Amino acid sequence: xxxxxxxxxxxxxxxxxxxxxxxxxxxxxxxxxxxxxxxxxxxxxxxxxxxxxxxxxxxxxxxxxxxxxxxxxxxxxxxxxxxxxxxxxxxxxxxxxxxxxxxxxxxxxxxxxxxxxxxxxxxxxxxxxxxxxxxxxxxxxxxxxxxxxxxxxxxxxxxxxxxxxxxxxxxxxxxxxxxxxxxxxxxxxxxxxxxxxxxxxxxxxxxxxxxxxxxxxxxxxxxxxxxxxxxxxxxxxxxxxxxxxxxxxxxxxxxxxxxxxxxxxxxxxxxxxxxxxxxxxxxxxxxxxxxxxxxxxxxxxxxxxxxxxxxxxxxxxxxxxxxxxxxxxxxxxxxxxxxxxxxxxxxxxxxxxxxxxxxxxxxxxxxxxxxxxxxxxxxxxxxxxxxxxxxxxxxxxxxxxxxxxxxxxxxxxxxxxxxxxxxxxxxxxxxxx
Amino acid sequence: xxxxxxxxxxxxxxxxxxxxxxxxxxxxxxxxxxxxxxxxxxxxxxxxxxxxxxxxxxxxxxxxxxxxxxxxxxxxxxxxxxxxxxxxxxxxxxxxxxxxxxxxxxxxxxxxxxxxxxxxxxxxxxxxxxxxxxxxxxxxxxxxxxxxxxxxxxxxxxxxxxxxxxxxxxxxxxxxxxxxxxxxxxxxxxxxxxxxxxxxxxxxxxxxxxxxxxxxxxxxxxxxxxxxxxxxxxxxxxxxxxxxxxxxxxxxxxxxxxxxxxxxxxxxxxxxxxxxxxxxxxxxxxxxxxxxxxxxxxxxxxxxxxxxxxxxxxxxxxxxxxxxxxxxxxxxxxxxxxxxxxxxxxxxxxxxxxxxxxxxxxxxxxxxxxxxxxxxxxxxxxxxxxxxxxxxxxxxxxxxxxxxxxxxxxxxxxxxxxxxxxxxxxxxxxxxx
Numbered sequence: 001x002x003x004x005x006x007x008x009x010x011x012x013x014x015x016x017x018x019x020x021x022x023x024x025x026x027x028x029x030x031x032x033x034x035x036x037x038x039x040x041x042x043x044x045x046x047x048x049x050x051x052x053x054x055x056x057x058x059x060x061x062x063x064x065x066x067x068x069x070x071x072x073x074x075x076x077x078x079x080x081x082x083x084x085x086x087x088x089x090x091x092x093x094x095x096x097x098x099x100x101x102x103x104x105x106x107x108x109x110x111x112x113x114x115x116x117x118x119x120x121x122x123x124x125x126x127x128x129x130x131x132x133x134x135x136x137x138x139x140x141x142x143x144x145x146x147x148x149x150x151x152x153x154x155x156x157x158x159x160x161x162x163x164x165x166x167x168x169x170x171x172x173x174x175x176x177x178x179x180x181x182x183x184x185x186x187x188x189x190x191x192x193x194x195x196x197x198x199x200x201x202x203x204x205x206x207x208x209x210x211x212x213x214x215x216x217x218x219x220x221x222x223x224x225x226x227x228x229x230x231x232x233x234x235x236x237x238x239x240x241x242x243x244x245x246x247x248x249x250x251x252x253x254x255x256x257x258x259x260x261x262x263x264x265x266x267x268x269x270x271x272x273x274x275x276x277x278x279x280x281x282x283x284x285x286x287x288x289x290x291x292x293x294x295x296x297x298x299x300x301x302x303x304x305x306x307x308x309x310x311x312x313x314x315x316x317x318x319x320x321x322x323x324x325x326x327x328x329x330x331x332x333x334x335x336x337x338x339x340x341x342x343x344x345x346x347x348x349x350x351x352x353x354x355x356x357x358x359x360x361x362x363x364x365x366x367x368x369x370x371x372x373x374x375x376x377x378x379x380x381x382x383x384x385x386x387x388x389x390x391x392x393x394x395x396x397x398x399x400x401x402x403x404x405x406x407x408x409x410x411x412x413x414x415x416x417x418x419x420x421x422x423x424x425x426x427x428x429x430x431x432x433x
Numbered sequence: 434x435x436x437x438x439x440x441x442x443x444x445x446x447x448x449x450x451x452x453x454x455x456x457x458x459x460x461x462x463x464x465x466x467x468x469x470x471x472x473x474x475x476x477x478x479x480x481x482x483x484x485x486x487x488x489x490x491x492x493x494x495x496x497x498x499x500x501x502x503x504x505x506x507x508x509x510x511x512x513x514x515x516x517x518x519x520x521x522x523x524x525x526x527x528x529x530x531x532x533x534x535x536x537x538x539x540x541x542x543x544x545x546x547x548x549x550x551x552x553x554x555x556x557x558x559x560x561x562x563x564x565x566x567x568x569x570x571x572x573x574x575x576x577x578x579x580x581x582x583x584x585x586x587x588x589x590x591x592x593x594x595x596x597x598x599x600x601x602x603x604x605x606x607x608x609x610x611x612x613x614x615x616x617x618x619x620x621x622x623x624x625x626x627x628x629x630x631x632x633x634x635x636x637x638x639x640x641x642x643x644x645x646x647x648x649x650x651x652x653x654x655x656x657x658x659x660x661x662x663x664x665x666x667x668x669x670x671x672x673x674x675x676x677x678x679x680x681x682x683x684x685x686x687x688x689x690x691x692x693x694x695x696x697x698x699x700x701x702x703x704x705x706x707x708x709x710x711x712x713x714x715x716x717x718x719x720x721x722x723x724x725x726x727x728x729x730x731x732x733x734x735x736x737x738x739x740x741x742x743x744x745x746x747x748x749x750x751x752x753x754x755x756x757x758x759x760x761x762x763x764x765x766x767x768x769x770x771x772x773x774x775x776x777x778x779x780x781x782x783x784x785x786x787x788x789x790x791x792x793x794x795x796x797x798x799x800x801x802x803x804x805x806x807x808x809x810x811x812x813x814x815x816x817x818x819x820x821x822x823x824x825x826x827x828x829x830x831x832x833x834x835x836x837x838x839x840x841x842x843x844x845x846x847x848x849x850x851x852x853x854x855x856x857x858x859x860x861x862x863x864x865x866x
Contacts, residue, residue, distance in 0.1 A: 040485065052720070069664075231715045264559060264560075264566050278529025282664045381695065
């Protein structure tokens with residue numbers, strides 16, 4: 001049986017341990033939801049205050065030039081590029097993930113239409129993140145295409161001659177299952193299909209190599225593992241072979257080849273800059289910049305490879321502790337055990353009917369009880385079919401340690417053994433993000 | 434001749450004078466560029482710090498519920514609604530002006546297509562703000578429509594049976610000329626044409642009555658007269674008769690009827706909420722909220738009517754002082770003198786060839802020289818034809834006073850009479866926003 005001392009020993013050997021000091025972790029909280037909203041870096045409040053008071057307050061409009069606001073989407077984008085196997089100048093931080101997905105999926109559809117006019121289908125995964133499916137639905141309506149949704153194991157067989165674009169989220173938000181980006185992309189390309197990868201749960205969480213995988217388009221999120229703060233701008237990458245082929249439809253001033261010439265005709269900038277549209281929230285971009293610096297701080301300690309190694313070790317420890325200490329409470333594991341097939345989270349399932357009076361699984365109430373105890377994970381509802389209710393725990397090796405795993409599971413054990421989660425206050429389900 | 438004492442007397446009688454204290458105006462600056470980026474409200478730094486440190490840092494993911502992040506686009510939108518003649522619940526603050534224009538122009542085109550399938554043209558003004566024209570170009574390409582650009586005086590005659598949508602900016606960014614929204618909308622409707630109004634230079638600057646004018650769609654900017662900070666989220670309004678008719682194409686999770694159900698099928702929320710798309714930058718939304726509070730502070734002092742009255746008086750004084758004190762230096766006036774036909778700015782022209790060694794008009798160098806002296810306006814280049822180079826000065830009655838007009842014009846007089854602007858350092862034209 002694993003002991004608290006074992007966990008402490010792992011922390012003592014952890015070369016990334018010092019990075020935790022870069023974050024303002026609240027007292028009494030074990031935060032296992034960095035996959036939903038990353039923790040505040042200690043450097044961020046001062047940087048944001050500087051943007052507000054000095055750059056905006058004193059510099060006013062002059063700061064567009066003097067404070068480098070205009071270059072910020074590219075400067076931040078270059079930091080992201082280094083985390084996802086893109087090259088400098090290929091990524092911009094801008095808009096939301098949904099809006100960026102609209103841009104790249106539009107471009108992918110236009111390119112596919114030109115290269116393979118008979119292809120009429122966008123392929124994705126049924127349990128892809130809903131907003132990705134919504135954007136795809138809207139674009140399919142617009143272009144008269146079909147959106148075909150399959151289970152992950154059916155993707156290879158679904159790459160039929162009708163498919164124009166394969167749109168996937170690299171790490172599944174519900175289960176933490178991870179696609180083999182290189183293999184899936186190669187299979188797609190062999191079938192003449194373009195790939196769009198959403199890195200929302202990958203960037204900053206697992207090593208990503210877009211060029212190595214020969215991916216076509218990618219987007220991702222700034223407020224999860226990149227620690228950019230609530231609603232931080234997202235990012236977008238397009239392989240250089242595609243970047244200049246089409247206008248993306250959100251043809252705003254910031255993506256113009258000469259944005260300050262104020263010419264009436266749109267002329268898209270070369271490269272990724274044409275994926276910019278309107279004016280960006282500078283404070284939020286600056287906060288994202290600080291978030292990225294916390295990941296860059298890991299570079300001399302081994303970078304993404306070291307973070308990945310710790311993240312897998314954290315999850316392995318968490319799963320082992322749950323299995324050792326919480327057995328007999330109807331918990332299962334939705335996340336693949338194979339390290340090559342999972343992201344940076346562990347998702348526990350509960351059987352339907354295991355809730356209070358047989359209503360639901362009780363997973364929602366268990367998560368609420370843990371949150372009341374300061375162990376913050378989140379709940380994702382099942383679909384009544386293939387997908388059970390999930391207790392989701394994300395592991396961010398920048399600021400989570402091995403002892404945290406012990407205490408989180410100890411809380412879970414107590415919640416389950418005492419039946420504390422059965423109290424009515426934890427069972428009033430409401431909107432959660 | 435107007436004197437400095439006259440200006441001071443106007444300040445002494447100004448009922449809005451006290452509102453200036455709500456802003457952190459830098460020392461030694463006369464800021465006549467609030468039409469480009471509004472001044473920092475004194476309340477904003479603390480509010481942003483609270484969002485960063487308490488809501489994000491301590492509340493973390495819980496703040497989506499406990500800090501009301503999810504309702505922020507509507508809550509801020511309701512404050513904007515009161516400034517533009519919209520009703521509570523009809524406006525959301527979100528995304529950029531360009532992205533919001535894409536949404537409403539898409540919806541307008543879809544509606545026009547259904548109601549008047551033979552109409553094939555979007556009509557706008559040649560000197561509309563470029564990003565508006567870029568978005569319209571992209572959508573016209575997509576829908577196989579034509580973008581027809583005319584001069585302002587040609588609009589009425591251009592409302593021919595081919596026109597589906599009339600897209601205008603209410604107050605022209607270059608000249609400050611303002612359309613009669615009610616009259617133009619009535620003419621458009623009489624011709625079976627839908628209207629899209631960009632309020633970038635109107636919201637918070639002039640009284641706007643969208644319902645009174647029976648407008649169809651509208652967007653506007655958060656960082657100009659609404660004082661929301663650099664790149665603040667923009668806003669969008671849709672007349673309730675249109676709101677539920679179509680999906681707007683940026684169909685993201687935040688516009689879903691049940692965003693937390695995570696269902697794979699998009700089902701748009703009723704009303705304006707469907708014009709939301711992805712996750713919004715919360716810090717920047719909170720700062721916009723503070724900016725709007727500065728406008729709401731004017732409500733007990735007469736609200737938009739009082740602000741408008743002072744804004745016109747400021748501009749009249751500025752123009753009079755320029756004509757009295759800067760005569761003989763080749764300055765003209767691009768802004769209409771008729772108060773009903775102008776926004777909250779005054780734009781001075783210089784003749785082509787009046788620059789150093791006959792190169793250009795010298796307008797750029799004059800603006801740079803004024804900025805070096807702490808009088809911040811901006812330069813907008815001419816087009817070599819109808820539009821001359823412009824020195825643009827915006828008047829924000831919340832924080833600008835009548836004595837400021839005296840000093841601004843006195844600096845301009847000195848710059849012109851000494852020829853200081855001819856120095857090489859002021860003539861090195863570079864990108865300006």
